Amino acid sequence: MARIPVDVMAKITVRVPRGQQGYWEIIRDLARRQDTFTLREVDMASNARKDTVRDYLKRLARAGYVKETGETTVTGSKLYRLDRDAGPVAPSLRRDGTESTQGLGQDHMWRAMKMLGEFSVRDLAVAARTETVSVSVETAKTYIARLQRHGYLACVVEGIGPRPSTWRLKPSMNTGPLAPMVQRTKLVFDPNLKKVMEPEGGIHETD
Amino acid sequence: MTRKPMETNGTIAPLTNVALFAELIERVANAPRHLPRMASFTGFSGYGKTVAATYGANKTRARYVEVGESWTKAKFCRALLTELGGDTRGTVADMVDRIIETLITSTAPLIIDEFDHVVRRGYMETVREIHDKSNAPIILIGEELLPLTIAGKSERFHNRMLDWVAAEPADAHDARVLAGFYCPDLTVEDDLLDLILKTSERRVRRICVNLERVREFARTEGLKKVGRETWGDRALFSGLAPKARAV
Numbered sequence: 001m002a003r004i005p006v007d008v009m010a011k012i013t014v015r016v017p018r019g020q021q022g023y024w025e026i027i028r029d030l031a032r033r034q035d036t037f038t039l040r041e042v043d044m045a046s047n048a049r050k051d052t053v054r055d056y057l058k059r060l061a062r063a064g065y066v067k068e069t070g071e072t073t074v075t076g077s078k079l080y081r082l083d084r085d086a087g088p089v090a091p092s093l094r095r096d097g098t099e100s101t102q103g104l105g106q107d108h109m110w111r112a113m114k115m116l117g118e119f120s121v122r123d124l125a126v127a128a129r130t131e132t133v134s135v136s137v138e139t140a141k142t143y144i145a146r147l148q149r150h151g152y153l154a155c156v157v158e159g160i161g162p163r164p165s166t167w168r169l170k171p172s173m174n175t176g177p178l179a180p181m182v183q184r185t186k187l188v189f190d191p192n193l194k195k196v197m198e199p200e201g202g203i204h205e206t207d
Numbered sequence: 208m209t210r211k212p213m214e215t216n217g218t219i220a221p222l223t224n225v226a227l228f229a230e231l232i233e234r235v236a237n238a239p240r241h242l243p244r245m246a247s248f249t250g251f252s253g254y255g256k257t258v259a260a261t262y263g264a265n266k267t268r269a270r271y272v273e274v275g276e277s278w279t280k281a282k283f284c285r286a287l288l289t290e291l292g293g294d295t296r297g298t299v300a301d302m303v304d305r306i307i308e309t310l311i312t313s314t315a316p317l318i319i320d321e322f323d324h325v326v327r328r329g330y331m332e333t334v335r336e337i338h339d340k341s342n343a344p345i346i347l348i349g350e351e352l353l354p355l356t357i358a359g360k361s362e363r364f365h366n367r368m369l370d371w372v373a374a375e376p377a378d379a380h381d382a383r384v385l386a387g388f389y390c391p392d393l394t395v396e397d398d399l400l401d402l403i404l405k406t407s408e409r410r411v412r413r414i415c416v417n418l419e420r421v422r423e424f425a426r427t428e429g430l431k432k433v434g435r436e437t438w439g440d441r442a443l444f445s446g447l448a449p450k451a452r453a454v
Contacts (some may be wrong), residue, residue, distance in 0.1 A: 028312070031312060032308060032312070082312060084314050085314055085315075086268060086313070086314060087291075087313045087315030088292035088309075088313075089268060107265075107268075108265045111264055111265055111269075112261045112265070114273070115258070115260060115264065115271055115273075115320070116257070116258060116261065117257070117273075122388070126218075126219055126388050127262070128261070129218045129262075130220075131218060131220075133265070163423060174290075175289070176290065176292050177270060177290055177292045192289075192292065
């Protein structure tokens with residue numbers, strides 16, 4: 001949905017929330033301050049196209065997160081209310097309002113890393129799975145490798161032969177609720193800090 | 208494709224404690240708003256409480272904070288706010304207000320692990336305030352005696368509890384499921400699994416360590432199947448401190 005790479009967005013000094021996560025944050029913020037809100041209010045706080053915002057609002061309504069109150073403002077705009085607040089992480093929704101599992105693997109692994117303490121690749125993959133979200137050992141391995149290279153993880157036991165390596169999330173790198181995103185460029189963007197993390201050893205080092 | 212003895216790409220849901228916790232967190236999260244929405248999940252160390260909780264936490268998109276032994280009330284509030292995606296500036300009172308504000312509309316449950324530290328450090332009433340004013344579903348994870356300590360310290364807190372669930376020691380079924388995850392290419396026979404269960408005192412963490420040992424052993428020996436006889440009297444991890452060596 002976002003046409004501008006997340007790291008470019010992050011460099012803009014005045015941050016204008018965009019994307020599902022952005023609209024969700026605006027809606028939660030509005031809901032904290034007032035009982036109801038309109039599409040226009042969400043749109044005004046963002047700089048995305050109104051259609052895009054409307055589309056996400058519709059998805060939220062279909063999924064039951066927001067409800068139309070049935071009333072309108074004096075100018076005739078529909079009023080919405082946040083009915084089910086899913087927390088800081090924006091619900092990732094398909095057009096029909098069903099939960100999209102895209103990106104949930106990373107969300108689950110990030111939560112599992114905080115909970116497991118010390119973990120091997122296998123521990124992480126096994127703990128992060130649910131019926132709807134599958135996490136393979138390979139996926140866990142890649143995510144761990146990326147996060148380690150970007151300074152999130154400390155290797156506790158260096159694996160020898162069949163004995164697996166284990167890692168631990170550095171307490172100072174427990175940056176918040178949103179899972180660090182591995183970008184296609186293989187850089188890691190931290191949506192909590194809203195910045196791209198510098199890989200250890202510099203970006204030119206190949207791996 | 209041949210099916211391995213136990214599904215290895217499956218979830219940890221079949222484990223006893225995983226099922227117990229998942230049921231508890233769903234129940235607390237769906238409790239009507241007029242009921243108290245706090246519950247505890249407790250048990251001896253090594254029962255795998257936190258690991259068991261990952262499944263239920265992921266399903267309910269829970270927020271999770273593990274309290275450190277040295278944490279003051281301020282540190283606790285800062286860590287909690289970070290996990291909730293909030294601003295961590297200001298005094299403890301400011302932060303508590305912000306925590307309540309963030310939790311008040313949220314349906315995602317909150318898990319506070321190592322809650323014993325909160326009790327010992329004496330700020331459990333702050334957690335009660337957060338619960339009372341936000342009505343957020345909160346699960347406390349702690350040691351076996353946590354329910355008693357809470358009851359002894361604060362009747363008001365005690366009254367807020369919807370349920371107290373005790374983690375169970377692992378049984379033969381759990382050991383079999385764990386063997387499927389940790390020794391996927393290996394058949395571990397029942398008699399060896401029994402021995403592991405006994406030596407590990409039914410603690411999940413120790414069972415996993417021992418299953419890793421069995422896997423290492425099988426790999427170096429090139430075995431596809433390990434039973435008590437092949438294992439012989441090789442050492443299993445029991446968690447006991449080693450005996451003193453003869454001088």
